[in-house]
Amino acid sequence: MNETNLLIEAFKNTIYKVAGHGKRNIQILKDVLHEVDGQTDSDVYGNGKIIEEFQAKMAAYLGKETAVFFPSGTMAQQIALRIWCDKKGLKKVAYHPLCHLEIHEEGGLKELHHIEPVLLAGKDRLIELDDVLNMNEEIACLLLELPQREIGGQLPDYETLEEISSYCREKGIKLHLDGARLPEILPYYQKSAAEVCSLFDSVYISFYKGIGGIAGAILAGDKAFTEESKVWKRRHGGDLISLYPYIVSSNYYFDEKLPKMQQYYNNAKELAELFNSCHAISTMPLVPVSNMFHVHYQGPKEQVESVLVELYELTGVGLTSYLREAIDGTCNYEVSVGDQYATLPKEKVKQVFQLLDEKMKRFNII
Amino acid sequence: MNETNLLIEAFKNTIYKVAGHGKRNIQILKDVLHEVDGQTDSDVYGNGKIIEEFQAKMAAYLGKETAVFFPSGTMAQQIALRIWCDKKGLKKVAYHPLCHLEIHEEGGLKELHHIEPVLLAGKDRLIELDDVLNMNEEIACLLLELPQREIGGQLPDYETLEEISSYCREKGIKLHLDGARLPEILPYYQKSAAEVCSLFDSVYISFYKGIGGIAGAILAGDKAFTEESKVWKRRHGGDLISLYPYIVSSNYYFDEKLPKMQQYYNNAKELAELFNSCHAISTMPLVPVSNMFHVHYQGPKEQVESVLVELYELTGVGLTSYLREAIDGTCNYEVSVGDQYATLPKEKVKQVFQLLDEKMKRFNII
Structure with a gap:
C-alpha cells in the first residue's frame, strides 16, 4: 500500500x-424518515404541499419573494446566470477564477448555455471592489461566492459587499450569490441571511455542506426570476416527478444544524x-x-x-x-x-x- | 365545485x-429503507459500491456494456442524442411528433443542445419502416419510443424494429431506445430486455413508471458512450453528490415488479x-x-x-x-x-x- x-x-x-x-451513510436518510409520516403525499413535478412549504420557508429565510428547490447547485446556478444573461441580451458574466462553475462543472455554463465568463481577481485572493470597478467588459451578471471556498473560505469585508452591490445596481449588473455555505458565514458577519441576500438579486444555498443533508439546493429571487428558473429546471432534466427524499432531509438538517x-x-x-x-x-x-x-x-x-x-x-x-x-x-x-x-x-x-x-x-x- | x-x-x-x-406517498421510500442497512455508504459523485453495483446489474439486464444512473430520463435522453450528434458532427435527430423530448421538456433539446428534430410519422400512428426509408434529411440518430405512450402505448411489429435497426446500421444512423416502459412490453414481444436492446445503440429505462419507484433512470450503451454521458451529466447538474435515495428505491421496486x-x-x-x-x-x-x-x-x-x-x-x-x-x-x-x-x-x-x-x-x- x-x-x-x-x-x-x-x-x-x-x-x-x-x-x-x-x-455519509444511509442512516442520514433513515433518521429523517423515522420522523416523517408515510402517508405524506409526494411532490409531483414541482407541485404539492411538501415542496411548496419548504420553498416558502426558504424564501422567508433568505428574504426573497420566492424560492425553487433544485436537485443540485450546479443546475441552479447555471440557470440563474442564463436568466440574467437572457434578460440583458448579453451572454457574459463575471466570477472568481476558482468559481465552482469554472472548475467543477465540466464547462456546463459554456457548453450548454454558451455564456462567456470574465475571471475577476487572482486565484489566491478575493474579488475586491477595485476588480469590479476596473472591469473592462460589459457583463450581465456578477457572481460572488461567500465564503470563497477554494482559498480556504475567505470573506470580503461587509462594506465591500455593500459597495459592490451598490455599484452593480447603478450599472444594471445583476448580482448573484453563490451562498452554498451561506448559513456558515452569518456568525462572522453578524447579519441575518435575509440581510446578506438583500444585497443580491438571486441567491443559491446548498443542503449537504454545513447543513449536512443528502443533496439539493434552493434558488431564490423575485417571482419572475424563479418562474423562469422552473422552465429551465425542466429543460435541464431537474424537474423530477419526486424530489421529496432531498426535500425532507434538507428541511430536517436545516432545522437541526442552523442553531x-x-x-x-x-x-x-x-x-x-x-x-x-x-x-x-x-x-x-x-x-x-x-x-x-x-x-x-x-x-x-x-x-x-x-x-x-x-x-x-x-x-x-x-x-x-x-x-x-x-x-x-x-x-x-x-x-x-x-x-x-x-x-x-x-x-x-x-x-x-x-x-x-x-x-x-x-x-x-x- | x-x-x-x-x-x-x-x-x-x-x-x-x-x-x-x-x-405516491413517502411510505414508498420508507418501505425500501426498512430493508437497507443504515451503515451502507452513500455514493459520492457517481462512485461507490451502491451506484456501481446497480449500474452493473442494469447493464447486464439490458445486455449493454455499461450503464449510468441518472436523476431523470429527460436528462439521460437529451445527453444520449447530444453524444450521437457530436460523434457524427450533425445536430439533427428524428423522432415521433409526440416524443417526450418534443412535448414534455420545454424544448430542452433545442434550447440547451441546439439539436433540430425531424418529426416522423403522424400524431395518430406509429413510426413505420417506410417513414424511415423515405426520410429526406440526413440525421445522426433515430429515437424510437416503445411503447409509444401518447397514442395509448402502441407497438410496431418486432420485424419492423429489426428492419429499422438493420437500415440504421447500414446508413450509419444511431438508434436510441426510449424504453421508459421497456419491462412492460417484454411479455408481448416475448423477448428479453437484452434481445430488444440489441437492436439499439443506446437505451434509457425509467424506474417510476411500471417499476413504481420514486424517480431515476438508467442510460446504457458501450463504454465510450456512457463515459461521455457522465461528463454531460455533470454539465447538466445531474451528478449529485448522492443519488442513493433513488438508487435503492429503483433497485427495490425493480426486483419486486419485474416478475x-x-x-x-x-x-x-x-x-x-x-x-x-x-x-x-x-x-x-x-x-x-x-x-x-x-x-x-x-x-x-x-x-x-x-x-x-x-x-x-x-x-x-x-x-x-x-x-x-x-x-x-x-x-x-x-x-x-x-x-x-x-x-x-x-x-x-x-x-x-x-x-x-x-x-x-x-x-x-x-
Missing part, C-alpha cells in the same frame, strides 16, 4: 474525527489556533471567518502522510483522509468543522496537537 | 382503484375488454400490447365526469381521477395497470362495468 492509501486506511480506523458531521452555526464557527477558530501553534503548519485564513479553513503543511506530501498515519495510530484521532500537493511541493487540505469536533475529549485534542507539533519538528521544512 | 373537481374528490374517496400501483409484468399485461387485456364491452367506450389499442392503454369515451367531458362521479359513489371503485378533452369533443384518459387491479374483488369489477354500460347508454353519443 502506498502512503496515500495508508492515510485513507488509518483515517478510517480512527475512533474520533476532528472535522465534519460524520459518515449550531455559531458553535461550528467558534470551534473552527479554536481548531485553527491549535494548528497554527504547531511547527511548520498554518491555516488559511489564519483566523477563520466561517466553519471552514485550509491547513497548509510546510512539507512534502509523502512525509506529511506518514506523520499523520503515525499520529492517527497513536491517538485514535483522524485529522484528514487526504492531502493535496501544492505547486511549491508543500501540501494542504480543507477542514469544515461540524458536529464531530464537539464529541472529541479535550485531553485528546491536547495530545494530538502536542504530538503533531513534535513530529513536524523532525523533518525539513520546504 | 365544478365537475372536474368533483371527479377528483370522488376518486379520492373510493375504496378501490382500478389502475396503478397505489398512492409481475406478465400479470399486469394480462390484466390490461382483461380490463380493456371490459371497457370495450361498454356502450360508447373503446380502448386504444383495442387489445393492449403492454400494461397500458387509453380509454376513449364517445361523449362530452362534463357528462362523462358526472357519470363517473355517480359510478364511484355507488361502487366505491375509482377508474380515473381526470379526463382529457379531445378536439372532436369526446374525452379520454390513460390507464397503466399495476398492483391495484389484483386487489379488486371480481364481483366489484362486474358491478362497475354493468353500471358503466347502463349509464353510458343514457346520453347522446358524439
Whole structure:
C-alpha cells in the first residue's frame, strides 16, 4: 500500500474525527424518515404541499419573494446566470477564477448555455471592489461566492459587499450569490441571511455542506426570476416527478444544524489556533471567518502522510483522509468543522496537537 | 365545485382503484429503507459500491456494456442524442411528433443542445419502416419510443424494429431506445430486455413508471458512450453528490415488479375488454400490447365526469381521477395497470362495468 492509501486506511480506523458531521451513510436518510409520516403525499413535478412549504420557508429565510428547490447547485446556478444573461441580451458574466462553475462543472455554463465568463481577481485572493470597478467588459451578471471556498473560505469585508452591490445596481449588473455555505458565514458577519441576500438579486444555498443533508439546493429571487428558473429546471432534466427524499432531509438538517452555526464557527477558530501553534503548519485564513479553513503543511506530501498515519495510530484521532500537493511541493487540505469536533475529549485534542507539533519538528521544512 | 373537481374528490374517496400501483406517498421510500442497512455508504459523485453495483446489474439486464444512473430520463435522453450528434458532427435527430423530448421538456433539446428534430410519422400512428426509408434529411440518430405512450402505448411489429435497426446500421444512423416502459412490453414481444436492446445503440429505462419507484433512470450503451454521458451529466447538474435515495428505491421496486409484468399485461387485456364491452367506450389499442392503454369515451367531458362521479359513489371503485378533452369533443384518459387491479374483488369489477354500460347508454353519443 502506498502512503496515500495508508492515510485513507488509518483515517478510517480512527475512533474520533476532528472535522465534519460524520459518515455519509444511509442512516442520514433513515433518521429523517423515522420522523416523517408515510402517508405524506409526494411532490409531483414541482407541485404539492411538501415542496411548496419548504420553498416558502426558504424564501422567508433568505428574504426573497420566492424560492425553487433544485436537485443540485450546479443546475441552479447555471440557470440563474442564463436568466440574467437572457434578460440583458448579453451572454457574459463575471466570477472568481476558482468559481465552482469554472472548475467543477465540466464547462456546463459554456457548453450548454454558451455564456462567456470574465475571471475577476487572482486565484489566491478575493474579488475586491477595485476588480469590479476596473472591469473592462460589459457583463450581465456578477457572481460572488461567500465564503470563497477554494482559498480556504475567505470573506470580503461587509462594506465591500455593500459597495459592490451598490455599484452593480447603478450599472444594471445583476448580482448573484453563490451562498452554498451561506448559513456558515452569518456568525462572522453578524447579519441575518435575509440581510446578506438583500444585497443580491438571486441567491443559491446548498443542503449537504454545513447543513449536512443528502443533496439539493434552493434558488431564490423575485417571482419572475424563479418562474423562469422552473422552465429551465425542466429543460435541464431537474424537474423530477419526486424530489421529496432531498426535500425532507434538507428541511430536517436545516432545522437541526442552523442553531449550531455559531458553535461550528467558534470551534473552527479554536481548531485553527491549535494548528497554527504547531511547527511548520498554518491555516488559511489564519483566523477563520466561517466553519471552514485550509491547513497548509510546510512539507512534502509523502512525509506529511506518514506523520499523520503515525499520529492517527497513536491517538485514535483522524485529522484528514487526504492531502493535496501544492505547486511549491508543500501540501494542504480543507477542514469544515461540524458536529464531530464537539464529541472529541479535550485531553485528546491536547495530545494530538502536542504530538503533531513534535513530529513536524523532525523533518525539513520546504 | 365544478365537475372536474368533483371527479377528483370522488376518486379520492373510493375504496378501490382500478389502475396503478397505489398512492405516491413517502411510505414508498420508507418501505425500501426498512430493508437497507443504515451503515451502507452513500455514493459520492457517481462512485461507490451502491451506484456501481446497480449500474452493473442494469447493464447486464439490458445486455449493454455499461450503464449510468441518472436523476431523470429527460436528462439521460437529451445527453444520449447530444453524444450521437457530436460523434457524427450533425445536430439533427428524428423522432415521433409526440416524443417526450418534443412535448414534455420545454424544448430542452433545442434550447440547451441546439439539436433540430425531424418529426416522423403522424400524431395518430406509429413510426413505420417506410417513414424511415423515405426520410429526406440526413440525421445522426433515430429515437424510437416503445411503447409509444401518447397514442395509448402502441407497438410496431418486432420485424419492423429489426428492419429499422438493420437500415440504421447500414446508413450509419444511431438508434436510441426510449424504453421508459421497456419491462412492460417484454411479455408481448416475448423477448428479453437484452434481445430488444440489441437492436439499439443506446437505451434509457425509467424506474417510476411500471417499476413504481420514486424517480431515476438508467442510460446504457458501450463504454465510450456512457463515459461521455457522465461528463454531460455533470454539465447538466445531474451528478449529485448522492443519488442513493433513488438508487435503492429503483433497485427495490425493480426486483419486486419485474416478475409481475406478465400479470399486469394480462390484466390490461382483461380490463380493456371490459371497457370495450361498454356502450360508447373503446380502448386504444383495442387489445393492449403492454400494461397500458387509453380509454376513449364517445361523449362530452362534463357528462362523462358526472357519470363517473355517480359510478364511484355507488361502487366505491375509482377508474380515473381526470379526463382529457379531445378536439372532436369526446374525452379520454390513460390507464397503466399495476398492483391495484389484483386487489379488486371480481364481483366489484362486474358491478362497475354493468353500471358503466347502463349509464353510458343514457346520453347522446358524439
